[in-house]
Amino acid sequence: MGTPVLSNPCTVVIKAPTSPTVDIARQELESHWSLGSRVSLVLNKKLRLGEGYRIIAKRKGTSYEAAVHASRPIGLLYGAYDLLRMQNSGTLALHGSHANTAVDKVERPVFPTRMLNHWDNLDGSIERGYAGKSIWKWEQISNGTMTETLRSRIQQYAAANASLGINASVLNNVNASPKMLTREYLDKVKLIADILRPYGITTYLSINFATPMALGDTKTADPLDKDVAKWWKKKAKEVYSLIPDFGGFLVKANSEGQPGPGDYQRTHAEGANMLADAVKSYGGKIIWRSFVYGANHKNEDRVKQSLSEFKPMDGKFRPNVILQSKNGPLDFQPREPFAPIFMHLKKTPQYGELQITQEYLGQSKHLVYLAPMWKEFFSFVHPSLMQGIAAVANIGDDANWCGHPFSQANWYAFGRLAWNPELSSEEIADEWLRQTFSMPDEAIATMKSVMMESREACVNYMMPLGLHHIFKFDHHYGPEPDGFKADYPLEWCPVYYHRADSIGVGFDRTVATGSGATAQYPEPYASEYDNIATCPEEYLLWFHHVPWTYRMKSGKTLWQELCDKYNAGVATVRNHRYIWHYKMKPYVDAERWQHVDTLLNHQLDNAREWRNVCLDYFQTFSKLPVE
């Protein structure tokens, strides 16, 4: 967070027992609070606010009197950061008409678990990482110490997360190396966990299900084998002896080549429960991912498979197993209808999994603000259906953490929505812009609309009207609508998803003539999506194979509408580039202005390429003119 260290630090009055967390809160306020000479931190267990806090601030003459009350130290820290956020975004200010002269508010997080999933590998690379290498420099940790550079970087990471209320972090890739659980690495993890702890962040690890066998300690990884269960119990004991408040394990099993209980004809529940028993006495959790396809239900439409797999297991998991599912039924596409699994499992606690790193949304090269996409998800899947919310991080060792200067807004927005999914995308963008740039109100408003339009623009120039997964193989950056490889699984091939032919385009998922995926939705969605006349047009080609000359609500043909959407996407990016290039220069330092300007030029080229490649390709089927 932003303001410079002050020469006259304010006095922080502390009515709380000393603790490392309270100490951080004090230091942050001493260094950055500039609206008053005194601010109080008051711990009162009777308040029963959990991780929450109450802030009381009043403007008196030329300064504010402010106090944070909480029932736990972490509440004081979160409250301190909120005060700074209000200061740095102008909600509290000594001048100006729109600042509040008095605030009295109580804040409590909506999701108990607010978690980042790093897809970081032990060799420093990051799966789907676009902001440099991993921030965990494993080689800089040895013999119980780490370099000062690393310690300070991890502290900054922890502070940034705590300032948003993020309280859990899975350090390594779900495609996990068995080496993660060796003593060598656990000793290093302990040191990281020690840094994250006072910031309220619980450390978790992803595990490879076959770890005991891969390390040569057992002959099998069969979850019902006694030696295997014993190995995991012993390993859990070791982990908890190093990190007593360790969160637990995140598991990707029998998915995209990862080992799992299915290798031994055991169910996901049998696999998860064996691990759950190993960590239970320590209060540990097993977070089991539902992102499974190409296994037991491989002949089904991919979007149906995870529900088919996991619905019969509802009620069969131990209480400390959580099922984690992506927001959409396929895979982090620019737009997907919500994943129906959240409504079907009644006895299993669930986490939602979002993706901050823009694997399918231009990576760190496109300005795409993701809050509107996540709000769309919450508008279908009520937050009360989930005990937690996780997101695949976009953090790397780039100096600006996230690659694209605007990608930071997505990390920020995830944290804010995990705290309170009722916040609007606009509010969050406004807060972020004011804390990130010093711009006059008009420029803030302009950039806010750029951010707000950016995700829809991306959908439009990449795959409008419900098209999905027409990305280039492997890297998922550019378009490859004709993508087909006979030696690849069909569900990795773009042609499998758009199904363009001389009649029309789109994936028929209706009950009568298609894959029947619409039937996995609860009413009223099932009927609405199943019927071409009532299916929302943004999902049209997701659920229906639609004739090229079909009349859309606008009165245009599908083909014309498709062309218009692609063009609209390009036009929006062109306008964003224009705004940044011609209007924002006075308000942004030269380096960031240049960086964003270059990226927007690149994004515009890419948007044109998407449009041209896709329309040229689809035209070979529609045989209709492109205007």
Ligand code: GCW
């Ligand atoms: O989106 C796909 C990615 C894989 C990823 C996988 C998953 C970690 O392309 O890179 O693997 O999803 O979520 O497991």
